[in-house]
Amino acid sequence: QVQLVESGGGLVQPGESLRLSCSTSGFIFSRYSMSWYRQAPGKEREWVARITRNAVNTKYIESVKGRFTIARDNAKNALYLQMDSLKPEDTAVYFCNTGGWDISPFTYWGQGTQVTVSM
Numbered sequence: 001q002v003q004l005v006e007s008g009g010g011l012v013q014p015g016e017s018l019r020l021s022c023s024t025s026g027f028i029f030s031r032y033s034m035s036w037y038r039q040a041p042g043k044e045r046e047w048v049a050r051i052t053r054n055a056v057n058t059k060y061i062e063s064v065k066g067r068f069t070i071a072r073d074n075a076k077n078a079l080y081l082q083m084d085s086l087k088p089e090d091t092a093v094y095f096c097n098t099g100g101w102d103i104s105p106f107t108y109w110g111q112g113t114q115v116t117v118s119m
Helices: none
Strands: 003-007 010-012 018-025 034-039 046-051 058-060 068-073 078-083 092-098 113-117
Touching (some): 018 113, 046 068, 046 078
Antiparallel strands (some): 003 018, 034 046
8 A cells, every 4th residue: 555656866977966756655644754765786775864744854864964955745745855966876776765764664665766876
């Protein structure tokens, strides 16, 4: 029943930008903190950014602070990640899910969207 559909990834050069979107259904979106996670080849999935249910508070891993901005639209049950000044080390499959940082996500994961940053 839970649906998490990520989109917006692509192949870009260092310094360029991407905006990721996450369309959700099957749960009361507005009652959950939401996060973006990513998984690079050969590495474990890591939490990247979190936004509270009222969109007032956000948290980011140190490596993306000042470059990434997480946002949400509760009327659309949608989550976004604006990624600026992209670096090769940002290359990964990006996923959305509930929780993040100190809160465990749902055990269901979507397909993710591939972000590749390369010359």
